[in-house]
Amino acid sequence: MNEMDEDELDLDEEERAMMEKFGAAAAPAEGEEDPDFRSGFVALVGRPSVGKSTLLNACMGEKIAITSPVAQTTRKRMRAVIDRPGCQLVVVDTPGLHKPKDALGKELNKVALAELADVDVVAFLIDATRPVGRGDEWVAKHVAASKAPFKLLVITKADKAEPETVQQQLEAARALAPFDDELVVSAREGFNVDSFIDIVSAHLPYGPRWFPEGMDTDMTDEDLVGEFIREKVLLNCRQEVPHSVAVKVDDISWPKRDQLSVTATILVEREGQKAILIGRRGSMIKKIGTAARKDIERLFGAKAYLDLKVRVQPEWRRDANEIRELGLEADE
Numbered sequence: 430m431n432e433m434d435e436d437e438l439d440l441d442e443e444e445r446a447m448m449e450k451f452g453a454a455a456a457p458a459e460g461e462e463d464p465d466f467r468s469g470f471v472a473l474v475g476r477p478s479v480g481k482s483t484l485l486n487a488c489m490g491e492k493i494a495i496t497s498p499v500a501q502t503t504r505k506r507m508r509a510v511i512d513r514p515g516c517q518l519v520v521v522d523t524p525g526l527h528k529p530k531d532a533l534g535k536e537l538n539k540v541a542l543a544e545l546a547d548v549d550v551v552a553f554l555i556d557a558t559r560p561v562g563r564g565d566e567w568v569a570k571h572v573a574a575s576k577a578p579f580k581l582l583v584i585t586k587a588d589k590a591e592p593e594t595v596q597q598q599l600e601a602a603r604a605l606a607p608f609d610d611e612l613v614v615s616a617r618e619g620f621n622v623d624s625f626i627d628i629v630s631a632h633l634p635y636g637p638r639w640f641p642e643g644m645d646t647d648m649t650d651e652d653l654v655g656e657f658i659r660e661k662v663l664l665n666c667r668q669e670v671p672h673s674v675a676v677k678v679d680d681i682s683w684p685k686r687d688q689l690s691v692t693a694t695i696l697v698e699r700e701g702q703k704a705i706l707i708g709r710r711g712s713m714i715k716k717i718g719t720a721a722r723k724d725i726e727r728l729f730g731a732k733a734y735l736d737l738k739v740r741v742q743p744e745w746r747r748d749a750n751e752i753r754e755l756g757l758e759a760d761e
Contacts, residue, residue, distance in 0.1 A: 465635045466636070467516045467630065467634065467635055468634075468636045468639055469550065470519045470521055470547070470548040470549055471518065471520055471550035472521045472523060472551050472552065473522055474551060474554065475556075475565075475568060476564045477524075478556070479554040480616055481523065482495065482496045483496050483585075483616040483617060484583075484614065484616040484625070485507070485522045487616035487617075487622045488622060488625065489520075489645065492724070493507070493653070494507055494509070494522050496660070506521060506523055507647075507648055508521050508522075508646060508647040508648075509521075509645060510644055510645055510647075511626065513630065516633065517639060517640065518626065518629060545571055545574075545575040546576070549578060549579065551581070553568065553569065553602075553606070553608070554583045554584075555584050555602045556585055556586055557585060557589065557594060557598050557613075558589050558594075561602055565605060566605055569606040578634075580606070580607070580609050581611070581612060581625075581629065582599075582602055582608040582610070582612070583614055583625065584599055585614055585615075586615065587613045587620060599611060612624060612628065650681055651681060652678075652756070654678050656676075657721050657724040657728070658717070661717040662674050662717055665717055666713070670702050673702055674695060674697055674702075676693055677755065679694060680692045683731075687731050688733070689734070690734045691734070691736065692736045692738075693735070693737055694738045697739065697742070698742065698744055714737055717737065718735050718737050722735045
């Protein structure tokens, strides 16, 4: 048995274990194939760090949204496109809803709440490992007020919680708002991810193909590259640095057919943060660049050269103009 076969066997065993713990969700009943095409949008909403981006990546089968243990990792709304026979599903990843402390936080909340007003399905995510609290209650009120025709309760990170805890989370979440269906998932283990897609797809309206086939996301190359760089900062620099960081991609060019060149600027709010990001003799910025370059090369399928600079922009998170320039402002 080769290494790939062993990996696949391990994954199957993990999925079987999850099924024994929580049971697999039944896919919607299959009837005769309808010649009409279903298409629509599903918004993933919830508190910060509940696993929205991880679920989106699992649905796509590849990494397009950044993830980290840092709260409010997601800043920009991302639409990921899933094409299936007779159906196109657009999954909308939104910033985690939270109590804002600055102008940036207020804009991120606006971005997330705006999606509730214009989607076909709302998936409300609850972390299986964190007790349901006031933050969840606040989000649930907005979910209940949404005009989306179908509302799905999703308990995430089931692989990290005991069955009794998951059941308690389900019962607590059911009391927050009325839901049309519910599902327990583990995006990291792939448990019930296909069931999530099946359930959501079955409740999309009949309509046009919103995005051309082969298009994975509506984010620009600059946005994706900037997010990959910021993710590496979040993963390597803790304490006060992550929330103060933003990334501007200044240029993407192709000096050769199989080689691209990226120049980008990392913004921070204080000189001390700049020193941390650069590191002793440039060790930290080199580490960040090396890790980010791997994702960039995977994204474009080409060799990448990455030039990173660090600039201090005092209190940029409180500056409406800077927030707008970074593309973090909510659409009016």
